[in-house]
Amino acid sequence: MRSPLRPKVLDAWWRGAVIYQVYPRSFADSNGDGVGDLPGITARLEHIAALGCDAVWISPFFRSPMRDFGYDIADYRDVDPLFGTLADFDALVERAHALGLKVLIDQVLSHTSDLHPWFVESRASRDNAKADWYVWADPKPDGSPPNNWLAMFGGGAWQWESRRRQYFFHGFLASQPDLNFHHPEVQAAVLDVVRFWCERGVDGFRFDACNNFFHDAALADNPVSTTQQRARTSTVRRDNPFHLQWHVNDKSRPENLAFLERLRGVLDEYGVASIGEIGDEDAPPLMADYTAAGRRLHMAYSFQLLQGDGSAARIREEVELLERELARTGGWGCWALSNHDVTRVATRWAPGGAVDDGFSRLLLTLLCCLRGSVCLYQGEELGLPEVEVPFERLQDPYGIAFWPEFPGRDGCRTPMPWVADAVQCGFTAVEPWLPLAGSHAERAVDRQEADPRSTLRHVRRLLAWRRDEPRLRVDDIRFHEAPEGVLLFERGPLPRDPLQPAPGSLVLMFNLGGDRVLVPRPALLRAATPFPDAPVPPAGTADDDPDAWVLAPHSAAVAQLPA
Structure with missing residues (x-):
């Protein structure tokens, strides 16, 4: 303690x-x-x-x-x-x-x-010390609940309580009355x-x-x-x-x-x-x-x-x-x-x-x-x-x-x-x-x-x-345009101007699709180089396009801009 x-x-x-x-x-x-x-x-x-x-x-x-x-x-x-x-x-x-x-x-x-003692006391009468600790309401003149609220687990959100001759509100199960x-x-x-x-x-x-x-x-x-x-x-x-x-x-x-x-x-x-x-x-x-x-x-x-x-x-x-x-x-x-x-x-x-x-x-x-x-x-x-x-x-x-x-x-x-x-x-x-x-x-x-x-x-x-990479734990994130099925973003201390490069930022890419993809390098990321110190492969360059990264199906890669 x-x-x-x-x-x-x-x-x-x-x-x-x-x-x-x-x-x-x-x-x-x-x-x-x-x-x-x-x-x-x-x-x-x-x-x-x-x-x-x-x-x-x-x-x-x-x-x-x-x-x-x-x-x-x-x-x-x-x-x-x-x-x-x-x-x-x-x-x-x-x-x-x-x-x-x-x-x-x-x-x-x-x-x-x-079954909480607060509710047991509250439902016993309309004038006890905890009578208003839960959400109680009188029925409409026709006996129906006071409004149209619904419960997350199905049906109406009001349950009749005969001891008080009132409804109580429950956002989930009827056995889970809401506190007031x-x-x-x-x-x-x-x-x-x-x-x-x-x-x-x-x-x-x-x-x-x-x-x-x-x-x-x-x-x-x-x-x-x-x-x-x-x-x-x-x-x-x-x-x-x-x-x-x-x-x-x-x-x-x-x-x-x-x-x-x-x-x-x-x-x-x-x-x-x-x-x-x-x-x-x-x-x-x-x-x-x-x-x-x-x-x-x-x-x-x-x-x-x-x-x-x-x-x-x-x-x-x-x-x-x-x-x-x-x-x-x-x-x-x-x-x-x-x-x-x-x-x-x-x-x-x-x-x-x-x-x-x-x-x-x-x-x-x-x-x-x-x-x-x-x-x-x-x-x-x-x-x-x-x-x-x-x-x-x-x-x-x-x-x-x-x-x-x-x-x-x-x-x-x-x-x-x-x-x-x-x-x-x-x-x-x-x-x-x-x-x-x-x-x-x-x-x-x-x-x-x-x-x-x-x-x-x-x-x-x-x-x-x-744990050892503050760029992932606390720094900013910025997405870049990428082919369908691919996420391409930076992590690091990013400038306010989205058109300015971010020296030293990590460049992360994820191919969520089932096909090999060439990812064109945005202008801001042209200087990125392989980053080997990660549990995913460094980003590789396509043989037929030096200005694109290549991603295998269902794969991730990482690069880094020079500091």
């Missing part, structure tokens, strides 16, 4: 950091119940440190009925017995710090479980939760759904989303009616900004970092506002590469859009290609629908060359593909509700394969909570450790390069 402190200059370790996300249920099982736990994570922290990561982000492990697998919290200040104890958490933090890893934990502040952040006592209570974990020595927080803290106090209807808006900005599947509304009244309210400044004040007391999950139909402007330099959150977690196609044109569009917005406020982004809520990128963007380990390595290289911090999801360093979980084994309430059009999130949450030939690949000695896949056993950690050409060994080389 630590005492509060007010450093004049906070350690900016998070800026350009590589953060490894652990989904506790599926990382490592220490007690043989088929579910991962905190001691299991502690025992495997050396794997994360050996990758070259700067920090570990642990998804929720708090007391919970697990209807949404920990994102429905019944006690913010205790560990669920399924995962261990507070002493186990303290031991995890101590071991992580000994290995040079920072520890970030998920905080789900926008809503609680309906318009109430000062609610704000004070959640800030005290943050202080509790700061006192236990955490180095940062990932704030779940942090643009969902406030709602429109007048409970105005959400407007209908136009077809054009949906096509460009929707963050949910087309088979989910949630995307038919423009969510301007149930979340992403301007009141969020003042609260984030209060939250930042608490974080600065302890010198800890923060990353915000900001899911919205038009996220980049919010991400910039939520990370305004020195005032609110430290980093914004981007959804933009967790959805949509993986074309070079779209990736460039999303990166440039976010960079323009962040430049407006001095904010900072964090990129990811996979997490516990989306299909693994090895499958989602597989060329021609066929999972290819070489292509997975290419995508990981691209991710680590973008400007911003990086989140790696457990198993991504192994190139794990999505698992097809049969309906009878599904656990995810989202997937069960939308089956068969959407099989849910279980396919990206299956256990880590540690030892290919061990029982359950070394994750557990019994039947795990979700099934392992044969394709994962082939990519187990022990097999990749022994193969110098494996994805695991590539990621280690990649992160070592990034």
Whole structure:
């Protein structure tokens, strides 16, 4: 544990950091119940440190009925017995710090479980001490809900409570009622939760759904989303009616900004970092506002590469859009290609629908060359593909509700394969909570450790390069025109004038297509020469065109401008 402190200059370790996300249920099982736990994570922290990561982000492990697998919290200040104890958490933090890893934990502040004591008291009557801690509303004269708001997991966002004869608002499951952040006592209570974990020595927080803290106090209807808006900005599947509304009244309210400044004040007391999950139909402007330099959150977690196609044109569009917005406020982004809520990128963007380990390595290289911090999801360093979980084994309430059009999130949450030939690949000695896949056993950690050409060994080389290369960790990014399917950009201290060269910048190129490509050298990059000190080949010159680089299918190359 630590005492509060007010450093004049906070350690900016998070800026350009590589953060490894652990989904506790599926990382490592220490007690043989088929579910991962905190001691299991502690025992495997050396794997994360050996990758070259700067920090570990642990998804929720708090007391919970697990209807949404920990994102429905019944006690913010205790560990669920399924995962261990507070002493186990303290031991995890101590071991992580000994290995040079920072520890970030998920905080789900926008809503609680309906079993949380706050909600149990709130729903008991309309005049108790916590009666207004949640979002309650009377029915319309015809008995229907107070407005048209929809829940992310399907259906309306209002649930009738007979004890109060009112509806309560839930942005996700009906068992996840939303807190009323318009109430000062609610704000004070959640800030005290943050202080509790700061006192236990955490180095940062990932704030779940942090643009969902406030709602429109007048409970105005959400407007209908136009077809054009949906096509460009929707963050949910087309088979989910949630995307038919423009969510301007149930979340992403301007009141969020003042609260984030209060939250930042608490974080600065302890010198800890923060990353915000900001899911919205038009996220980049919010991400910039939520990370305004020195005032609110430290980093914004981007959804933009967790959805949509993986074309070079779209990736460039999303990166440039976010960079323009962040430049407006001095904010900072964090990129990811996979997490516990989306299909693994090895499958989602597989060329021609066929999972290819070489292509997975290419995508990981691209991710680590973008400007911003990086989140790696457990198993991504192994190139794990999505698992097809049969309906009878599904656990995810989202997937069960939308089956068969959407099989849910279980396919990206299956256990880590540690030892290919061990029982359950070394994750557990019994039947795990979700099934392992044969394709994962082939990519187990022990097999990749022994193969110098494996994805695991590539990621280690990649992160070592990034760690020692400030041009990749913190410097600017500038894209150049390139043939279809190719990304061509610079990293380094770039001049404000886009027509001026950037001496000493790295020149990175990625051929995401399946054909050999000649990449003409833009005038600003004519002087670039091979750069050998990277885990990808130096850029080669085409024999038939000295003013062009040649890229093999699904390959990357790097060059450097003279200083």
